[in-house]
Amino acid sequence: MPPTLPKKMKTANDLDGKKRRHASAKSVVNSFVVKHRPFSFLRIAAITGNTLTELVRLKVFYFLLIFALLLIANSLFMARLSFQQEFQVLKDVSLGAMSIFSSLLAIVATAQLIPRDLEDRTIYTILAKPVPRHEYLMGKLAGVLLLLALSILAMSALFLVLLFVREHILVNETLRATASLRPEQIQEALHSLKASAFNANLFPGIVIIYLKAALLAALTLLISTFASSNIFTILVMVFVYFIGHLEATAREYWLQDHSSCGWLVKAFLALVALAFPDLQLFNLVDDIVAGTAIPMTLFTQTAVLGCVYTSIYLFLAWVAFQGKEL
Amino acid sequence: MIESAVAVKGLTKVFPIPFRRTKLVALRDLNLEVAPGQVYGLLGPNGSGKSTALKIILGLVAATAGTSKIFGRDSREVRSREAVGFLPENPYFYKYLTGQETLRFYGKLCGLRGQKLKARTNELLDLVRLQDARNRRLGGYSKGMLQRIGLAQSLIQEPKLVVLDEPTAGVDPAGSREIRDLILDLKRRGITVLLSSHLLAQVQEICDRVGILAHGILVREGRVHDLLAIENQTELILENASPEVLAQISALLDKSSTHLIEQRRPQTTLERVFLDATHPSEKNENRK
Numbered sequence: 001m002p003p004t005l006p007k008k009m010k011t012a013n014d015l016d017g018k019k020r021r022h023a024s025a026k027s028v029v030n031s032f033v034v035k036h037r038p039f040s041f042l043r044i045a046a047i048t049g050n051t052l053t054e055l056v057r058l059k060v061f062y063f064l065l066i067f068a069l070l071l072i073a074n075s076l077f078m079a080r081l082s083f084q085q086e087f088q089v090l091k092d093v094s095l096g097a098m099s100i101f102s103s104l105l106a107i108v109a110t111a112q113l114i115p116r117d118l119e120d121r122t123i124y125t126i127l128a129k130p131v132p133r134h135e136y137l138m139g140k141l142a143g144v145l146l147l148l149a150l151s152i153l154a155m156s157a158l159f160l161v162l163l164f165v166r167e168h169i170l171v172n173e174t175l176r177a178t179a180s181l182r183p184e185q186i187q188e189a190l191h192s193l194k195a196s197a198f199n200a201n202l203f204p205g206i207v208i209i210y211l212k213a214a215l216l217a218a219l220t221l222l223i224s225t226f227a228s229s230n231i232f233t234i235l236v237m238v239f240v241y242f243i244g245h246l247e248a249t250a251r252e253y254w255l256q257d258h259s260s261c262g263w264l265v266k267a268f269l270a271l272v273a274l275a276f277p278d279l280q281l282f283n284l285v286d287d288i289v290a291g292t293a294i295p296m297t298l299f300t301q302t303a304v305l306g307c308v309y310t311s312i313y314l315f316l317a318w319v320a321f322q323g324k325e326l
Numbered sequence: 327m328i329e330s331a332v333a334v335k336g337l338t339k340v341f342p343i344p345f346r347r348t349k350l351v352a353l354r355d356l357n358l359e360v361a362p363g364q365v366y367g368l369l370g371p372n373g374s375g376k377s378t379a380l381k382i383i384l385g386l387v388a389a390t391a392g393t394s395k396i397f398g399r400d401s402r403e404v405r406s407r408e409a410v411g412f413l414p415e416n417p418y419f420y421k422y423l424t425g426q427e428t429l430r431f432y433g434k435l436c437g438l439r440g441q442k443l444k445a446r447t448n449e450l451l452d453l454v455r456l457q458d459a460r461n462r463r464l465g466g467y468s469k470g471m472l473q474r475i476g477l478a479q480s481l482i483q484e485p486k487l488v489v490l491d492e493p494t495a496g497v498d499p500a501g502s503r504e505i506r507d508l509i510l511d512l513k514r515r516g517i518t519v520l521l522s523s524h525l526l527a528q529v530q531e532i533c534d535r536v537g538i539l540a541h542g543i544l545v546r547e548g549r550v551h552d553l554l555a556i557e558n559q560t561e562l563i564l565e566n567a568s569p570e571v572l573a574q575i576s577a578l579l580d581k582s583s584t585h586l587i588e589q590r591r592p593q594t595t596l597e598r599v600f601l602d603a604t605h606p607s608e609k610n611e612n613r614k
Contacts, residue, residue, distance in 0.1 A: 037437070038404075046434035050420065057422035120418035125479060128384045128412035128489070129435045132404045325341075326386045 043131055044139045051143020055109050060147070063101055067155055070097055071162050083170050087196045088289050090166065094159040095205060095285045102152055102213035103241065110144050110220035111233040114321075123326060134318045137221065141314060144217045152210050160198075167197040204299045205288040211306030212282035216241070218313035219277070225320040244279035247272070277309050329398045331487050331518035332360040332383055337392035339378050339542075352378040353542045356392070360520055360535075362486070365513050367529040367550075368522040370539035376522040377415065379539070380491055383520070384412055396487060411480030415492040417472065421465035425456050425475050428464060429482060436483035450478040454508070470501030477508060488512060490521040494528065506532055530554070563592060 074093045117123035126136060170193055178186045220237050227233040251269060281302060287294055337356040340349050353375045360366040368376050381387040383394050385401040399406035419428055429447040438446060451457045454474035464472065473493065480488055493509070494502040502525070509532050512519055523529050529536060530550060538546040546553065564571075572589075579586050 040437065042437070042439070043435055046431060050423075050431050053427075054420060054422055120420075121414045122417070122419055124381075124384075124386060124414040125412060125417060125419070125432070125476075126435065127386060128407055128410060129432065129483075130404050130407045130437075131435050323388070325388065326381065 038132070040135065044135050044142065047126070047131075047136060047139025048142040048146060051113065051140050052146050054113075055143065055147050060105065060109055061151070061154075063105065064151065064154055064158075067097055067101055068158055071158060075162060075166065083174075083193055084196045086166065086170075087163070090159075090163060091202070092285065092289045094155075094162075095202075095209065095288060098152065098155045098159070098206070099209045099212065099283075099285065101155065102148055102209055103216050105151055106144065106148055106213040106217040107220050107234060107237040107241070109147060110141075110217045111224055111227075111230040111237065113140050113144070113221070114224045115227070115230045115233075118326070127326065133321055137225075137314065137317055137321055141218060141221055144221075145214055148210060148213045148217065152206060152213070156206050160202075163198055167194065170197075199288075201288050201292075201294050204294050205284050208282050208284050208299070208302050208306070211303055211310075212279060215277055215282075215306050215309045215313070218310040218317070222313045222317040222320065225317050225324060240276055241279065243276040245283075247276055248278050248280040274312070281305065328362060330359045330395070331362045331364070331397060332358065332366075332520055333393075333395045333398075334358040334379070334383065335393050337379065337382060337394060338390050339375070339382060339387070340390045351542050353382075353389075356539075356542075356544055358537060358544070358547075360518060362397075362518050363513070363516045364534045365509065365519040365521070365532055367533035367536040368520065368539065369524075369526065369529060369536055370522075374539040375542040376539055377491055378542075380412075380489055380520070380522060384410065384489060409483075409486040411482070411485035411488040413473075413476045413480045413488075413490045413493055415495055417476045419464050419472065419476065419479075422463060424461050424463055425451065425467070425471075426460040428475055429478055432479040432482045438483065446482060446484075450481060453481075454478045455504075470497045470504075473497050473501065473505060477505065481512075485517070487518045487520065490519065492523055493521060494523065494525055502528070559587070 071090075071094060074090065077089075114123070117126070123136075127133065171190060174189050174193055175186070178189055181189075216237065219240065220233060223236050224230065224233045227236070251273075284294055284298075284302070335357055337353055337358075338351070339353040340351050342349050356375075356379060358366075358379075368379065370376050378387060382389050383396065383401055385403070385407060388402070394401040396406040396410060420431075423431065426447060429450055430443060433443045433446060448457075451460050454477060456471060456475060456478070459467065459471060464475065467475065473496075477490075477493065480490070490509070493505050497505065506528055509519055509521070513532070521529075521533075533550055535549050536547070536553065537544050576586065
């Protein structure tokens with residue numbers, strides 16, 4: 001038998017009796033028409049969920065294994081160091097790896113989203129539905145941000161568990177080694193050990209690592225709206241990443257040697273700063289490793305800067321994507 | 327006055343060619359009107375501008391000049407796509423999603439939720455005969471199954487207009503016939519269908535009206551019956567005609583100025599022969 005469209009909602013088995021009677025009294029057309037809303041969080045959530053599913057099923061989380069292996073290799077090496085050095089190296093390696101892995105993940109995961117949709121023509125099926133283009137972009141970016149949040153949470157958990165385990169082992173070793181000392185001396189040794197292990201500065205540091213990755217994801221999304229391939233996007237972003245880390249030094253050198261430069265040069269430098277965000281500003285790892293407290297104002301300024309950059313890049317991505325011929 | 331499902335006026339699309347001074351004119355002053363409930367076929371060789379025209383109608387590409395409206399709304403407005411379903415040529419969809427997840431995703435984009443979405447998903451999986459494959463990822467679907475899930479997603483919000491770009495491209499004759507039957511069913515339900523195709527026999531069978539594009543220009547347009555009719559010829563199909571009857575007809579024709587151009591036995595189609603050979607169980611059921 002050739003397939004036929006149902007005349008009424010007779011196959012809507014899941015509706016209860018009353019609802020079913022009510023539904024079957026109407027035509028199918030009227031039953032399913034939903035009033036269009038100019039902006040819908042639910043549509044964005046659908047695209048976000050789909051993007052996250054795509055990235056998770058592409059097995060991008062495998063890099064977490066590399067992160068775990070790196071930490072294990074690091075702890076084997078640390079056995080030869082003093083406890084202060086050990087915790088410093090652990091924090092340095094873990095936060096540094098977290099920063100690099102999240103930045104890489106942000107770039108690689110975002111770069112292929114739009115080109116893949118274009119290549120598979122799935123973008124046509126999405127935008128041929130009543131979905132505004134800005135919602136499509138917001139959904140895609142939100143999916144990557146969610147993935148980054150989950151990855152950083154997983155890496156942080158691994159790091160903190162390792163930190164806790166090492167601290168616990170060293171406390172026991174210290175207690176054994178200092179058994180013959182006075183209680184005050186033992187307390188002092190333990191206090192010194194605990195102070196160099198975990199401190200609350202780690203959390204703002206991790207948040208800033210996340211914001212840096214979010215900024216890179218938004219910039220990658222912007223590039224991918226007009227790039228011809230995802231290889232091009234990745235190459236441009238690697239370039240941006242290195243310039244972003246070096247530009248502060250270059251700018252400092254330029255402004256020191258040419259302190260009398262005019263507004264044109266300053267405007268140019270501002271444009272460069274927008275195109276190549278100063279990623280060194282998001283590097284608080286050195287302070288955390290050294291045990292220096294991160295001032296609240298510095299954290300807030302950096303966080304706001306990250307959010308502003310991300311918003312600007314998302315807006316520019318929308319401007320570029322709005323008029324794109326698909 | 328009944329509002330047209332699709333109204334295209336003076337549509338022109340010019341693509342600049344990078345690094346050259348020349349430009350590519352994909353469409354030139356296209357005028358098209360599709361009445362509600364009609365099945366309209368857009369024909370033309372590769373590169374004639376069919377897909378560009380469909381994309382402009384769907385708001386995916388901006389026109390250089392002219393206007394395009396869907397049920398009175400400008401195609402550039404997002405709201406114009408509220409009641410539109412689209413199946414692109416050779417769609418891949420998300421390979422990592424199952425058939426059911428795919429329909430749920432597109433349903434959510436159209437604002438469907440909860441029980442409504444669940445019911446609609448089940449209904450469409452039944453309709454396109456993919457209930458058994460509902461939990462399989464699309465990466466494992468055959469070409470025909472992908473086309474059917476594509477058709478199902480285009481119908482998710484029960485659109486009033488369905489746009490199909492080469493709906494049977496690369497599908498075997500059995501799958502192609504199923505899609506044809508689905509389109510005919512949409513027509514029976516009063517849903518407007520705008521399709522582009524290379525399969526002229528199928529277009530002739532299902533379309534009410536066709537437009538033929540060549541080099542971006544609409545060269546012929548009209549009702550299928552009108553375009554195919556040969557004005558000065560008449561066709562007689564006789565059943566159980568004995569040689570005597572045929573001889574009498576022939577003698578009668580000889581006496582008049584009428585010329586008998588051809589006398590032959592009517593033939594079935596190659597599609598029919600293929601389907602009878604590959605689906606013998608359906609042979610009697612579907613014979614027309």
